[in-house]
Amino acid sequence: MLSLLIMxxxxxxxxxxxxSLASILSKKSFTDREKASPFECGFDPISSSRLPFSLRFFLIAVIFLIFDVEIALLFPLILIMxxxxxxxxxxxxxxxxxxxxxxxxxxxxxxxxxWAN
Structure with a gap:
């Protein structure tokens, strides 16, 4: 019991x-404003947050999800064969x-x- 506590x-x-060593030795630069700001999918975080969102990007993401789920549904078909x-x-x-x-x-x-349009 004592050895477990010591370990x-x-x-x-x-x-x-x-x-502590990693925190002390890491290079920190508070002067670089771009590196300190959050990066969100290529949008400029310094400007207004109410920019119009690309509907085309959303539709392509939904199509990707549909075909991604399709792949997940194909595996059980092969297994139950x-x-x-x-x-x-x-x-x-x-x-x-x-x-x-x-x-x-x-x-x-x-x-x-x-996609080119």
Missing amino acids: SCMILLISLIIM NYSQIIMWFYTSMIFFMILLIGLYHEWNQGALN
Whole structure:
């Protein structure tokens, strides 16, 4: 019990010494205003915070999330292939892929995938 207490105190002491040395030896510059200001996604933090947000950026982020979730839903389909009937698995996966392809085609027709505009 005593050795555990001594070991805990030693670990605490070593941690405090290392944190103190890192704090003392680190280079701090309070004169650089740009480095001290928060950086938020490329927006200038010094100007007004009520700037209009790019709706195109938001739509591209939503499309990315949809296709990211799609990848997460494909993994269980592959895993259950061994435990279910192959015909049922085939129909389920084809319906899933058709829904995704129809959604991709719709986004393509609406121009949501044109990033250069």
